[in-house]
Each structure stands twice: as C-alpha cells, then as structure tokens.
Amino acid sequence: MKVRQVDMWAFQAQYAAKADPWLVITTNCCVKQNGSAVMGKGLAECAASRHKELAACYGAYLSGCQDPPNHQPGTRRPHDLDVPITRTRQVWCEKEKLILLPTKIHWQKPSPIWLVRQGLDHLVQLATLWAIKHNNQYPNILIPALGCRNGGLSWVKDVWPIVAETF
DSSP, rough: OOOOOOOOHOOOOHHTTOOOOOOOEOOOBBBBSSBBBOOOOOHHHHHHHTTTHHHHHHHHHHHHHOOGGGOOEEOOOOOGOOOEETTTTTEETTTTTEEEEESSSTTTTTTHHHHHHHHHHHHHHHHHHHHHHHTTTOOOOOOOOOOTTSSSSOIIIIHHHHHHHOO
C-alpha cells in the first residue's frame, strides 16, 4: 500500500490504461425530495458533475435501503448501471470504476468512525470478490482521507490506523 497526496481524478485518468484503478467516492446517506442523492461537496460533488446519472442512481438505491446495519446484501440495477450493493450502502459502478462509500449518515453531521470502518471492511470484500473473478488480481484502489475533510475525523488519529489495519 502506498500513501500519496494526489488529485485522484488526474491519477485515475493517468493510470487508467495500465492500472485501471478504482476510485472511492465519499458520500452521505441523504436523499433529496426529487429522489437524487445529496452529493454537494468534495469528491461526491465532483463525481456527480462528471457522471450526471450518479446522484439519481445513488438516490434510487438509498431510497430502497434500510439503515446500514440492517440492510441485506443484494443487487439492484437502477438507471441501467450494474450496481452490486453491500451492507454499508456502498455502491460499485463497474463501468466508471467508482465506489460510492458513505462516511456520513447525514450530510450536516460528522462522520461516525464505525461507518468508515464498516465501509472499509466491505471494500475489502468487494476487492476480494473481484480478485476471485479476475485470476487473483486485486484491483488498485484510490482511497481518499475518509471522513476527514467534511466529516471532522483526523487522518492520523482516526482513519489511517483503520486503513492500515484493514489493508
């Protein structure tokens, strides 16, 4: 595992041909009245502006979910995207190599560390399933400082220890 400070979009574009990296997008679990997900800051906002269907797709998924601990794994295909789901409301959009990983329940609240931990655990499961289907080749995954910018967590104190332990 390497830790770098990079523009994740530029890095993904630069290495797409040889490394085909996955990009983790931090999100929350809120849905607007129009049914689209709240994706108004940070990587979520960038992802929504680059992929116009993403907020509607994620909103449709969130609208059908229970609370994260109670949600059973399954598969949905909103808006023609192949979207396997894990219990943390994490969404994998294979065509774009994006993983929407919630770090907040509500966009106005701080990030709970249990949600970051749960999301990372499920990210490992998703990567392992990918490896099983692709000759034991694990994907390159670009992970931002989960819950640190708008969620109020500390990378050094809160998040990095969990990332290092998980991977």
